[in-house]
Amino acid sequence: MMKLFYINTSKFLIFSVLILFQTNLFLQAQTQKESIIKWFPEYSFDVVQFKNPAQEFGPFARWWWPGNDVTKEELRREINVFAANAFGGVEIQPFSLNVPMKSEETKAKVLSWDSPEYYENVRAVLDEAQKQNIIVDITNGSGWPAGGSYLKPEDGFLNLLYASKEVTGNQMISIPVPKTDNNTDVPSTLIAIVAAKTRSENNTRETILLDASTKEVLTELVKNDTLTWNAPEGNWKIIAFWSQPNSLLGSMTASPEQGPVLNHFDSVKVINNYEYLFGQRTSFEPYYGNSLRAVFNDSYEFAVDRHFSDDFIAFFKKQRGYDITPWLPGNMQDKYNYASFKNPNNPPAFSFGSEDWRLKYDYDLTLSELLGKHFIGASSHWLEERGMLHRTQVYGMNMDMIANAGFASIPETESMLGQEAIIKVMASGAHLYNRPILSAESVVFSNRGYMTTPQKIKLAVDKLFAAGVNQIIYHGVPYRYITNETTDLGWYPFYMGFISFSSHLGERTQFWKYQKEINEYIARTQYVLRSGKPKADVLIYFPYMTVDGMPDNPEEILTKGFIEGSEPPLPLVMGAETKSEKEIWAEKIYSLINRLEANGITWDWVNDESIQQAKLDGDKQINIRGNLYQSLILADISVIQLKTAEQIEILAKEGMNLLAIGDLPDKQPSFLDWEKNDEQTKQQIISAVNELNSIHIQQENELSSWMKGLNRPVKYNDEYNFIRTLQREMNDGSRIQFIWNKSDGSHPISLTLDDKFENAYWLNAETGVVTRVEGKKEANYILPPYSTIVLYASTSPKIERILLPDDEPVIFGSNEVLKLENWNLTAGDISIQDTSLFNWKNHEQLKFSSEEGIYKTSFQIEKLNKKESYFIDLGKVYFTAEIFINNKPVGKRLFAPYSFNITSFLQKGENIIEVRITPGQLNGLIGEAKKGNPRYKIFLRNENSLLSGGLVGPVKLYKKF
Numbered sequence: 001m002m003k004l005f006y007i008n009t010s011k012f013l014i015f016s017v018l019i020l021f022q023t024n025l026f027l028q029a030q031t032q033k034e035s036i037i038k039w040f041p042e043y044s045f046d047v048v049q050f051k052n053p054a055q056e057f058g059p060f061a062r063w064w065w066p067g068n069d070v071t072k073e074e075l076r077r078e079i080n081v082f083a084a085n086a087f088g089g090v091e092i093q094p095f096s097l098n099v100p101m102k103s104e105e106t107k108a109k110v111l112s113w114d115s116p117e118y119y120e121n122v123r124a125v126l127d128e129a130q131k132q133n134i135i136v137d138i139t140n141g142s143g144w145p146a147g148g149s150y151l152k153p154e155d156g157f158l159n160l161l162y163a164s165k166e167v168t169g170n171q172m173i174s175i176p177v178p179k180t181d182n183n184t185d186v187p188s189t190l191i192a193i194v195a196a197k198t199r200s201e202n203n204t205r206e207t208i209l210l211d212a213s214t215k216e217v218l219t220e221l222v223k224n225d226t227l228t229w230n231a232p233e234g235n236w237k238i239i240a241f242w243s244q245p246n247s248l249l250g251s252m253t254a255s256p257e258q259g260p261v262l263n264h265f266d267s268v269k270v271i272n273n274y275e276y277l278f279g280q281r282t283s284f285e286p287y288y289g290n291s292l293r294a295v296f297n298d299s300y301e302f303a304v305d306r307h308f309s310d311d312f313i314a315f316f317k318k319q320r321g322y323d324i325t326p327w328l329p330g331n332m333q334d335k336y337n338y339a340s341f342k343n344p345n346n347p348p349a350f351s352f353g354s355e356d357w358r359l360k361y362d363y364d365l366t367l368s369e370l371l372g373k374h375f376i377g378a379s380s381h382w383l384e385e386r387g388m389l390h391r392t393q394v395y396g397m398n399m400d401m402i403a404n405a406g407f408a409s410i411p412e413t414e415s416m417l418g419q420e421a422i423i424k425v426m427a428s429g430a431h432l433y434n435r436p437i438l439s440a441e442s443v444v445f446s447n448r449g450y451m452t453t454p455q456k457i458k459l460a461v462d463k464l465f466a467a468g469v470n471q472i473i474y475h476g477v478p479y480r481y482i483t484n485e486t487t488d489l490g491w492y493p494f495y496m497g498f499i500s501f502s503s504h505l506g507e508r509t510q511f512w513k514y515q516k517e518i519n520e521y522i523a524r525t526q527y528v529l530r531s532g533k534p535k536a537d538v539l540i541y542f543p544y545m546t547v548d549g550m551p552d553n554p555e556e557i558l559t560k561g562f563i564e565g566s567e568p569p570l571p572l573v574m575g576a577e578t579k580s581e582k583e584i585w586a587e588k589i590y591s592l593i594n595r596l597e598a599n600g601i602t603w604d605w606v607n608d609e610s611i612q613q614a615k616l617d618g619d620k621q622i623n624i625r626g627n628l629y630q631s632l633i634l635a636d637i638s639v640i641q642l643k644t645a646e647q648i649e650i651l652a653k654e655g656m657n658l659l660a661i662g663d664l665p666d667k668q669p670s671f672l673d674w675e676k677n678d679e680q681t682k683q684q685i686i687s688a689v690n691e692l693n694s695i696h697i698q699q700e701n702e703l704s705s706w707m708k709g710l711n712r713p714v715k716y717n718d719e720y721n722f723i724r725t726l727q728r729e730m731n732d733g734s735r736i737q738f739i740w741n742k743s744d745g746s747h748p749i750s751l752t753l754d755d756k757f758e759n760a761y762w763l764n765a766e767t768g769v770v771t772r773v774e775g776k777k778e779a780n781y782i783l784p785p786y787s788t789i790v791l792y793a794s795t796s797p798k799i800e801r802i803l804l805p806d807d808e809p810v811i812f813g814s815n816e817v818l819k820l821e822n823w824n825l826t827a828g829d830i831s832i833q834d835t836s837l838f839n840w841k842n843h844e845q846l847k848f849s850s851e852e853g854i855y856k857t858s859f860q861i862e863k864l865n866k867k868e869s870y871f872i873d874l875g876k877v878y879f880t881a882e883i884f885i886n887n888k889p890v891g892k893r894l895f896a897p898y899s900f901n902i903t904s905f906l907q908k909g910e911n912i913i914e915v916r917i918t919p920g921q922l923n924g925l926i927g928e929a930k931k932g933n934p935r936y937k938i939f940l941r942n943e944n945s946l947l948s949g950g951l952v953g954p955v956k957l958y959k960k961f
């Protein structure tokens with residue numbers, strides 16, 4: 001009886017422990033969910049809040065600190081400046097890049113990050129941020145990648161390296177285990193010894209060809225660092241694999257010494273790092289989730305030959321279904337895991353044959369999963385438990401970027417990635433894995449330093465918005481730090497003359513006076529683009545684990561931050577003689593994407609993991625984690641995972657809408673049973689394509705009938721090749737349609753609305769103006785150049801508290817009255833009378849000027865008719881324009897179109913017009929250098945890289961009845 005009681009008690013205890021464990025997991029999940037909801041509460045769009053959304057919807061700024069050479073007074077002042085200029089938050093990023101440190105005293109201050117004084121400064125910011133409703137993110141340490149001198153060598157990445165020796169067989173051999181060089185104090189760990197015969201056709205020193213049928217794992221034959229083996233006949237390669245700390249150090253850390261980059265494949269070390277940087281010693285706890293929102297990790301470009309982790313071999317076997325150990329030689333390649341911009345491109349050390357790519361794929365996919373588990377997921381978990389979030393750029397190495405974006409609290413992309421197709425990878429991860437915010441390191445481009453203008457900011461953020469971004473984080477705003485070694489603008493870390501990155505958006509820059517208005521435009525747009533949920537019509541399978549090598553879409557603009565006509569050309573880059581597989585695929589997929597976009601059909605990329613979890617709902621829509629899509633597209637791909645093909649076949653048999661274009665996949669990427677599994681994959685895809693709701697076409701111009709079958713509540717009435725669009729859906733079925741005119745021309749658009757929409761409204765985020773769409777079935781609008789408009793199609797009754805519309809200038813369809821060609825121009829000390837309009841960069845007196853240009857002229861109006869409206873269009877403007885008619889201010893334009901309604905300012909007879917133009921800042925900086933100012937001499941390197949400037953026109957007056 002006692003025994004029975006004991007057994008029952010044990011079962012009860014086990015049951016209780018399980019219940020407690022499950023309850024704890026549930027509570028943790030609830031805590032994490034509450035963290036997301038706290039920062040990003042779900043809401044439906046409200047027209048009334050559109051004009052003046054809450055401050056949190058404003059853009060953030062990456063706020064660069066010169067290490068710890070800051071003062072609390074200045075930090076507090078700058079927080080107030082951010083708040084006064086409609087910023088929603090900042091990201092503190094202390095580092096030492098390009099900081100002038102002429103004295104030992106200055107050097108000591110700059111390099112005192114991770115000191116008690118530094119944490120006091122951060123807490124001063126957090127206190128002031130609470131008062132000003134500014135949200136604060138902070139980078140994971142100082143510099144990049146994450147790491148620091150406080151870490152030990154054993155805290156850094158593990159590198160899988162090899163050492164080898166050739167032996168002749170048909171004898172008993174006894175040799176010291178080949179060892180790799182190790183310049184650290186941490187011993188290397190022997191992972192395995194593999195032997196294989198070298199192949200007779202082995203005639204290259206770069207890659208050793210191995211006979212796969214002879215490979216053997218000899219690790220158990222090692223005793224006392226000696227391998228004893230009865231080697232069969234032949235020439236053999238003995239390869240010893242060692243795990244040892246990588247020598248990779250961080251950069252730009254504001255400390256006297258650089259330390260190792262943190263091992264991202266060890267969650268214990270990852271958590272210890274957070275405890276050190278943000279735990280009890282920092283006294284940050286009161287700010288968790290209370291002004292301190294997130295920790296940021298930049299992209300994952302590292303310099304490691306082959307990433308490794310202590311649990312890699314076991315995890316690989318579990319995930320991939322076979323032991324990688326005997327196949328490790330096929331994964332050895334010098335600098336294989338180096339960031340692409342370091343141009344490794346080395347040949348493999350060993351090769352088993354033509355299927356080695358599968359071994360690399362399996363290895364990379366395993367690393368991807370370990371990165372998601374040990375770093376991205378562990379980071380998000382630790383932070384979310386404490387009311388904070390993990391923001392990170394999930395790219396830079398071979399990985400399932402879409403899946404790993406799902407591990408982040410806030411996945412992030414960046415303008416410098418360039419192509420819309422690349423930006424959409426992170427956007428798709430956010431959508432598929434229900435991450436409500438996709439942030440972007442914004443308005444940053446290589447070799448475009450001091451070329452940022454309001455027009456460029458708007459083009460850059462609109463491109464991001466159209467691709468799915470809904471939180472702009474400027475790159476960036478430096479702490480005000482002016483010394484004898486900086487220009488009068490102050491320290492800017494990313495301008496080094498021969499190489500530079502935009503953007504400098506500090507207080508002393510040319511266009512800071514307009515920053516608040518730009519930010520208000522962004523805040524309104526972000527309020528719109530966070531309402532409801534993202535809604536994409538179709539999914540396109542993305543077959544790669546890296547975005548490197550994706551070419552530009554010929555229909556895109558601003559892929560490298562270049563605006564033709566206003567900026568110097570980009571440096572020439574020599575391309576490869578032959579196109580890569582990815583380039584060939586991209587050219588085909590871009591044709592499809594451009595056709596979808598022209599017809600208003602929205603899309604997401606989709607990864608294997610998401611397809612494998614997909615189900616169909618009652619309407620045969622694809623349901624992935626609650627997100628519904630009408631169709632899956634396989635476009636000209638040859639490889640797809642076996643489990644993905646299996647699920648596609650299942651879904652197709654259940655009635656999924658499947659569109660296949662061009663070649664069908666006929667293989668899968670894993671090395672396991674690859675011949676059998678290739679054939680199975682091929683047959684499953686063929687079976688899926690032959691189902692009733694599947695279509696197989698050869699090229700995108702055969703899409704018309706398929707597109708007509710899609711359900712589009714907001715339907716384009718024509719193909720509009722000049723726009724990009726994004727959709728959001730509210731809980732009540734209302735729709736948001738963000739529309740961006742990426743062209744420099746005005747275009748009319750016409751949309752047909754579903755009967756379920758009771759009312760529709762046009763939302764202008766520049767002005768905050770809302771106008772009601774006349775009629776219920778059709779919405780028509782004229783899109784000015786480079787403009788955006790938002791359609792709100794509502795299932796609710798008419799909104800009574802509607803904002804009154806402005807009388808906006810619409811040149812399209814108006815009649816030209818006259819052209820204003822002769823002007824008087826003043827810019828600083830320079831005065832030019834009775835001149836035609838010209839580009840300053842071509843004018844000897846003005847080419848190196850950044851002074852405000854004041855243009856004046858007059859024109860005659862013989863009679864005024866109350867039924868007529870007059871508009872003026874300034875044509876090309878570099879870069880902002882304020883206009884006065886008869887000494888009365890009409891308004892200003894920060895970006896295209898540079899058009900104004902001047903009807904109420906005109907008088908009969910002579911009318912005097914004045915136009916004030918703010919040019920870019922770079923030309924003036926070069927001019928200062930040419931004057932011999934030593935603080936500006938770095939700009940002499942860009943003497944021939946001038947921006948366009950001034951009022952170029954043509955300036956025309958229009959009349960409309």
